[in-house]
Amino acid sequence: MTQSIVVQVGQCGNQVGCRFWDLALREHANVNKMGEYDEALGSFFRNVDSRNRACGVGGRIQHLKARAVLVDMEEGVVNEILQGPLGEVFDSTQLLTDVAVGHMTYGSCYWEQIVDTLRKAAEHCDCLQCFFLIHSMGGGTGSGLGTRVLSLLEEEFPEVCRIVTSVYPSAEDDVITSPYNSVLAMKELTEHADCVIPVENQSLVDIVSKIKHMSDGGMPGRVIKRDSTIISGEGGLSGAEKPFDAMNNIVANLLLNITSSARFEGSLNMDLNEIAMNLVPFPRLHYLVPSLTPLYTLADVSIPTRRLDQMFSDAFSKDHQLFRCDPKNSLYLACALMVRGNVQVSDLRRNIERLRPSLPFVSWNQEGWKTGLCSVPPVGHSHALLALANNTCVKSRFMELRESFTKLYRKKAHLHHYLNVEGMEQRSFSEALNSLSSLIEEYDHLDATKGKLMRDAARLSIAR
Amino acid sequence: MSVVTVQLGQCGNQVAHQLFDTVCSDAQDGQRKTYCTASTERFFRRSSQGDLVARAVLIDMEPKVINHCMNEAAHSGRWSYGDTSHFSQKQGSGNNWANGYCVHGPRHKEVVEELVRREVERCDRLAGLMAMMSVAGGTGSGVGTFVTQGLRDIYPKSFILNHLTWPYETGEVIVQNYNSMLTLAHLYQLSDAILVHENDTVHRICSQLLNIKHISFSDINKLIAHQLGSVLQPALTADSHGGYSRNPLGELVCALACHPEYKLLSVCTIPQMPSASIAYSTFSWPALLKHLRQMLISNSKMEEGIDWQARPPAASERSRSLTGANTSLANLLILRGKDVYSAETGGFEDPGLYTPWLSSGEALNLWKSPVPFNKYEKSATVVSNSRALLRPLDHMVRKAWNMFASRAYIHQYVKFGISEEDFLDSFTSLEQVISSYSQLC
Numbered sequence: 001m002t003q004s005i006v007v008q009v010g011q012c013g014n015q016v017g018c019r020f021w022d023l024a025l026r027e028h029a030n031v032n033k034m035g036e037y038d039e040a041l042g043s044f045f046r047n048v049d050s051r052n053r054a055c056g057v058g059g060r061i062q063h064l065k066a067r068a069v070l071v072d073m074e075e076g077v078v079n080e081i082l083q084g085p086l087g088e089v090f091d092s093t094q095l096l097t098d099v100a101v102g103h104m105t106y107g108s109c110y111w112e113q114i115v116d117t118l119r120k121a122a123e124h125c126d127c128l129q130c131f132f133l134i135h136s137m138g139g140g141t142g143s144g145l146g147t148r149v150l151s152l153l154e155e156e157f158p159e160v161c162r163i164v165t166s167v168y169p170s171a172e173d174d175v176i177t178s179p180y181n182s183v184l185a186m187k188e189l190t191e192h193a194d195c196v197i198p199v200e201n202q203s204l205v206d207i208v209s210k211i212k213h214m215s216d217g218g219m220p221g222r223v224i225k226r227d228s229t230i231i232s233g234e235g236g237l238s239g240a241e242k243p244f245d246a247m248n249n250i251v252a253n254l255l256l257n258i259t260s261s262a263r264f265e266g267s268l269n270m271d272l273n274e275i276a277m278n279l280v281p282f283p284r285l286h287y288l289v290p291s292l293t294p295l296y297t298l299a300d301v302s303i304p305t306r307r308l309d310q311m312f313s314d315a316f317s318k319d320h321q322l323f324r325c326d327p328k329n330s331l332y333l334a335c336a337l338m339v340r341g342n343v344q345v346s347d348l349r350r351n352i353e354r355l356r357p358s359l360p361f362v363s364w365n366q367e368g369w370k371t372g373l374c375s376v377p378p379v380g381h382s383h384a385l386l387a388l389a390n391n392t393c394v395k396s397r398f399m400e401l402r403e404s405f406t407k408l409y410r411k412k413a414h415l416h417h418y419l420n421v422e423g424m425e426q427r428s429f430s431e432a433l434n435s436l437s438s439l440i441e442e443y444d445h446l447d448a449t450k451g452k453l454m455r456d457a458a459r460l461s462i463a464r
Numbered sequence: 465m466s467v468v469t470v471q472l473g474q475c476g477n478q479v480a481h482q483l484f485d486t487v488c489s490d491a492q493d494g495q496r497k498t499y500c501t502a503s504t505e506r507f508f509r510r511s512s513q514g515d516l517v518a519r520a521v522l523i524d525m526e527p528k529v530i531n532h533c534m535n536e537a538a539h540s541g542r543w544s545y546g547d548t549s550h551f552s553q554k555q556g557s558g559n560n561w562a563n564g565y566c567v568h569g570p571r572h573k574e575v576v577e578e579l580v581r582r583e584v585e586r587c588d589r590l591a592g593l594m595a596m597m598s599v600a601g602g603t604g605s606g607v608g609t610f611v612t613q614g615l616r617d618i619y620p621k622s623f624i625l626n627h628l629t630w631p632y633e634t635g636e637v638i639v640q641n642y643n644s645m646l647t648l649a650h651l652y653q654l655s656d657a658i659l660v661h662e663n664d665t666v667h668r669i670c671s672q673l674l675n676i677k678h679i680s681f682s683d684i685n686k687l688i689a690h691q692l693g694s695v696l697q698p699a700l701t702a703d704s705h706g707g708y709s710r711n712p713l714g715e716l717v718c719a720l721a722c723h724p725e726y727k728l729l730s731v732c733t734i735p736q737m738p739s740a741s742i743a744y745s746t747f748s749w750p751a752l753l754k755h756l757r758q759m760l761i762s763n764s765k766m767e768e769g770i771d772w773q774a775r776p777p778a779a780s781e782r783s784r785s786l787t788g789a790n791t792s793l794a795n796l797l798i799l800r801g802k803d804v805y806s807a808e809t810g811g812f813e814d815p816g817l818y819t820p821w822l823s824s825g826e827a828l829n830l831w832k833s834p835v836p837f838n839k840y841e842k843s844a845t846v847v848s849n850s851r852a853l854l855r856p857l858d859h860m861v862r863k864a865w866n867m868f869a870s871r872a873y874i875h876q877y878v879k880f881g882i883s884e885e886d887f888l889d890s891f892t893s894l895e896q897v898i899s900s901y902s903q904l905c
């Protein structure tokens with residue numbers, strides 16, 4: 001089996017990453033009752049003995065070490081992780097913090113250290129398949145250093161797939177310069193990622209409050225199992241919840257579901273390298289809108305077909321989307337359904353047939369569905385579904401971003417903070433803006449084909 | 465004589481595993497020594513402990529499916545796979561034909577061919593090779609094509625049959641039409657015959673005839689294995705002089721794939737019903753054959769929903785399009801079970817079923833076995849080289865061509881060394897196949 005490395009950058013990246021590791025441990029503990037270090041565990045964890053020597057697959061679990069690289073420019077978050085209950089799964093050498101250095105400095109010893117740590121992490125893998133980068137678009141470190149690390153990964157490991165989870169700021173974000181950060185980062189994401197899974201804080205907030213509302217004032221007979229909500233960390237190592245934890249658990253579940261088919265058995269496996277292959281028809285258009293279901297399960301355990309079908313419908317409703325946009329009124333380029341639990345191919349066929357008529361697909365990909373069946377469900381559920389949609393609807397969100405960027409940029413507001421940094425020039429700003437505009441235009445071109453009756457391309461003719 | 469099976473990719477491994485299981489339990493059911501011996505020799509060898517070991521090589525670029533198949537077989541208690549007859553890597557071909565064909569295939573050529581050679585050397589006499597795979601993924605399709613090519617070079621005179629699983633038309637791998645197209649275009653140059661099962665059709669049979677509510681891949685594979693088994697299990701043929709035929713692949717190819725432009729074979733079997741009902745049902749040969757004949761003519765793979773209006777044209781009618789009937793180049797009819805020698809098969813000799821170039825005596829071949837197959841008291845299967853696959857093939861090429869017109873996903877193939885030119889070549893050769901089958905009337 002293959003291995004993946006998580007690179008978590010900045011406050012957001014590290015806090016989300018931390019929830020991922022906690023829930024990943026919980027998931028494997030739940031599946032792997034014998035305490036054996038198996039292939040599935042090996043995909044995200046190393047097993048080492050007390051003298052930090054690697055122990056192979058098949059033996060007992062001794063000390064699990066996350067295949068992670070933690071990067072931040074402040075010490076706060078990373079130190080907190082290290083002192084918390086999860087501290088043990090990280091090696092001090094995997095943590096990289098440096099307060100002093102600006103994000104564009106090449107060749108500094110901090111940069112060298114990052115390169116070095118990534119190489120070491122890669123050496124621990126016998127078949128490295130994927131890097132998962134987690135960062136925010138709003139903050140300085142996540143967006144700036146995070147995307148620099150991304151292009152470094154492309155240079156150093158061109159064969160290894162790069163899947164980025166990017167947390168987009170909500171409209172009233174605490175970081176004033178977040179539009180600058182986001183647009184500058186977008187250019188890097190468009191050019192250097194294989195796939196980007198955008199997640200929006202506002203959507204996470206909405207989901208959390210909806211679940212809280214339901215579990216507090218639930219109707220009689222519709223009791224929600226507390227430990228099965230997607231925001232719950234129950235059964236994990238961490239104790240008291242911190243402010244972002246509920247939101248971050250959603251993103252952590254997203255990552256667990258994306259990787260489940262690569263870790264566990266199934267009757268239709270979906271490996272990580274199949275994601276980009278199926279969902280990215282043109283290299284720059286690789287933004288995949290995620291939706292997760294169920295967000296909670298009801299306490300009674302029997303699942304009629306109706307409720308299974310509901311799960312598929314929910315995946316196409318706005319309140320299960322982790323990114324604010326309107327896919328049904330835009331154009332699907334491709335869509336993946338990644339299913340976990342006791343679900344069969346007939347359930348997939350039935351639901352695809354049912355949903356298809358209401359979902360507009362681009363003319364040359366009318367049957368643009370990719371499906372995966374993994375037999376191991378998430379903890380506390382009997383089944384789950386993650387949908388990833390490559391849809392032109394992301395365009396509208398990118399236009400909003402461009403607008404708030406231009407608002408600041410027109411006044412040259414806060415620009416000096418950036419231009420003081422070595423290597424940053426005003427040109428970077430206009431280039432980033434152009435890159436975003438041309439991305440929006442590419443989506444526009446595809447959108448323009450929507451609703452038009454496209455005739456089949458004239459076939460090759462054969463001399464008889 | 466023995467058949468060596470090469471099972472490739474997730475689908476190929478899962479389907480082939482089921483085939484061995486079906487064939488093994490069918491052979492061991494009841495007291496039919498000659499039949500059992502013939503079947504066993506065909507598909508299995510004996511380990512030093514005397515246990516049955518499948519004459520198979522398992523190949524996948526990821527380990528999970530192979531591990532699963534090996535374990536399942538070992539736990540069956542009836543047969544197993546050879547301990548060292550498998551090859552897997554850690555990372556799949558990612559649904560990319562180019563990755564399988566240009567990267568994984570060449571990289572592991574030696575190992576894979578050595579495994580096959582070892583299995584071939586364990587046969588007293590080799591009937592031929594059967595490569596089983598799906599066309600939609602990356603490993604079965606890409607590595608499968610590359611391996612078939614290598615085997616063709618090593619065994620230029622042996623029969624090579626490819627068994628292909630075609631994907632659900634409404635998508636499950638988004639680039640499935642590209643992968644299918646590239647696979648078919650290449651295999652057409654290499655393989656002696658290509659036997660196809662469409663997942664859509666098999667799924668419909670599971671749902672409508674077997675009444676399965678939650679259809680799993682395991683159900684689908686059982687049905688494919690049933691149909692394949694009914695073709696490949698021992699039978700008496702025209703050339704077999706009263707004993708069981710020795711070379712199922714060779715005779716199959718000779719019966720059906722006599723012309724290099726026509727290699728696509730489809731299968732229909734009757735009856736197919738829920739296993740609980742089999743014991744309570746009786747069948748008559750005339751009724752079975754009447755249905756099967758109409759399934760062939762109307763090109764429906766199930767006895768339900770047959771178009772009874774479709775009929776072969778009478779000698780005076782020149783155009784077939786009016787009667788809506790399928791046209792065959794050749795058919796192979798296989799009957800198994802009770803009173804098989806009394807079955808009247810004249811309906812399949814009707815010249816109206818065939819193209820005028822061949823006499824119906826040449827176009828129809830008949831295999832029989834008095835041994836009931838897989839619990840059915842009587843069963844009939846027709847393997848047909850006809851226009852049956854024209855429509856799905858045409859859809860596949862049309863969809864791939866539309867996608868190609870926008871150049872969508874092409875960069876993923878170029879990355880591994882398949883150019884637009886290569887795509888065009890494959891499109892051209894499949895348009896040729898489509899044109900040939902369209903002219904069959």
Ligand SMILES: Nc1nc2c(ncn2[C@@H]2O[C@H](COP(=O)(O)OP(=O)(O)OP(=O)(O)O)[C@@H](O)[C@H]2O)c(=O)[nH]1
Nearest residue numbers: 473474475478556557559598600601602603604631
């Ligand atoms: N009938 C049947 N079809 C299957 C089965 N498993 C997969 N498929 C079909 O096979 C196609 C996908 O190809 P796979 O066999 O999974 O791919 P692969 O050859 O392993 O190649 P990669 O995974 O891309 O490296 C789809 O059309 C599936 O519907 C099975 O057990 N039975």
Ligand SMILES: Nc1nc2c(ncn2[C@@H]2O[C@H](COP(=O)(O)OP(=O)(O)O)[C@@H](O)[C@H]2O)c(=O)[nH]1
Nearest residue numbers: 010011012015136138139140141142169244247
């Ligand atoms: N979902 C989520 N968003 C966060 C978290 N921490 C910070 N953010 C968001 O990230 C952005 C700020 O970036 P941050 O990660 O703090 O800055 P950095 O450390 O400089 O990368 C803002 O949009 C915050 O709302 C978190 O733990 N979870």
Ligand SMILES: [Mg+2]
Nearest residue numbers: 268269474601
């Ligand atoms: Mg697959």
Ligand SMILES: [Mg+2]
Nearest residue numbers: 473474556603
């Ligand atoms: Mg596979």
